[in-house]
Amino acid sequence: MTSLRVAAAQIGAGPDPVANLATATDAVRRAAAAGAELVALPEATLAAFGTDLRAVAEPLDGPFATGLRKVAAELGVVVIAGLFEPASDGRVHNTLLATGPDVETSYRKIHLYDAFGSRESDLVAPGNELVTFELRGLTVGLATCYDLRFAAQFTELGRAGAHLIVVPASWGAGPGKEEQWDLLTRARAADAQSWLLACDQPWTPPTGSDPLGIGRSVLADPLGRISTRLAAAPDILLATVNDTLPSTTRESVPIL
Structure with missing residues (x-):
C-alpha cells in the first residue's frame, strides 16, 4: 500500500497578492510541520473574487x-494553489498551480461560475484540458470549485487512474449552498472512485454575487464517505490517503 499525508489549508484571501502569499506560505509551513x-x-x-x-x-x-x-522546494512538499494568469483574449485564466519536488504542472478551470447571478466568464477564459500528475506512487487529478457540478469531469479523472482529486474552491454562500x-x-x-480533497x-460575509467561501473543506473517500471535515473558520485539515481503497472500490464496483 502506498499512502500520502495531505492537508487542506482553509485560508482566506484578500485583494493583495503580497499579503496573500505571506498567509499561504505560513499555512504551508504549518501543514508541513504537521507531516503533510x-x-x-x-x-x-x-x-479574492471581487478584486480587479x-x-x-x-x-x-x-x-x-x-x-x-x-x-515548496524548501520544505519538500507539493503545493496546489489557485491563482489568476493573463489570457490571450484580455481575460484571465483561473489556474491551479501544482509545484514541488518532481512536480510542476497547472490546470485551467474548465467550467466557469456563470450561476446564481455570478458571471465568471466575463473575466475568466476557460481551460480545456484535464490534468493529472504523479506523486510518490499515486496519481493526483485537479479540478476547481464549480467543476464539482460536472460529474463527467470526475469520471474521466477516475478513468485516468486518479487515486486523489484535489479541488481548491471559493464556494459562494447562499441558501442551500452548504x-x-x-x-x-x-x-x-x-x-x-477516488479520494477527493476539497x-x-x-x-466570508457575502458581497454581491462574488463567491468568497463557506469553509467546510473536506476529504471524501472513494465510496463517497466523509473522512474528515473542517468547520467554517480558518483551519488546516490533515489526513492520510492511499492507493488501496480506490483500487478495491473499482474492483468491487466496476462503474468506470
Whole structure:
C-alpha cells in the first residue's frame, strides 16, 4: 500500500497578492510541520473574487507562483494553489498551480461560475484540458470549485487512474449552498472512485454575487464517505490517503 499525508489549508484571501502569499506560505509551513506531503490551498489564493482580476493576474513565473515554488522546494512538499494568469483574449485564466519536488504542472478551470447571478466568464477564459500528475506512487487529478457540478469531469479523472482529486474552491454562500457543497464533494468522489480533497476559503460575509467561501473543506473517500471535515473558520485539515481503497472500490464496483 502506498499512502500520502495531505492537508487542506482553509485560508482566506484578500485583494493583495503580497499579503496573500505571506498567509499561504505560513499555512504551508504549518501543514508541513504537521507531516503533510501535499498541501492544498483554495481557489483564488492569489486574490479574492471581487478584486480587479486583470490587474492582479500574473504569469506562472510571476512573484506569487515563484514564492509558492520557493516554499515548496524548501520544505519538500507539493503545493496546489489557485491563482489568476493573463489570457490571450484580455481575460484571465483561473489556474491551479501544482509545484514541488518532481512536480510542476497547472490546470485551467474548465467550467466557469456563470450561476446564481455570478458571471465568471466575463473575466475568466476557460481551460480545456484535464490534468493529472504523479506523486510518490499515486496519481493526483485537479479540478476547481464549480467543476464539482460536472460529474463527467470526475469520471474521466477516475478513468485516468486518479487515486486523489484535489479541488481548491471559493464556494459562494447562499441558501442551500452548504448542502450542495456537501452533496457534490461526496458524489464526485464516488463518481471518480477516488479520494477527493476539497479546500475552500473560510466562510466570508457575502458581497454581491462574488463567491468568497463557506469553509467546510473536506476529504471524501472513494465510496463517497466523509473522512474528515473542517468547520467554517480558518483551519488546516490533515489526513492520510492511499492507493488501496480506490483500487478495491473499482474492483468491487466496476462503474468506470
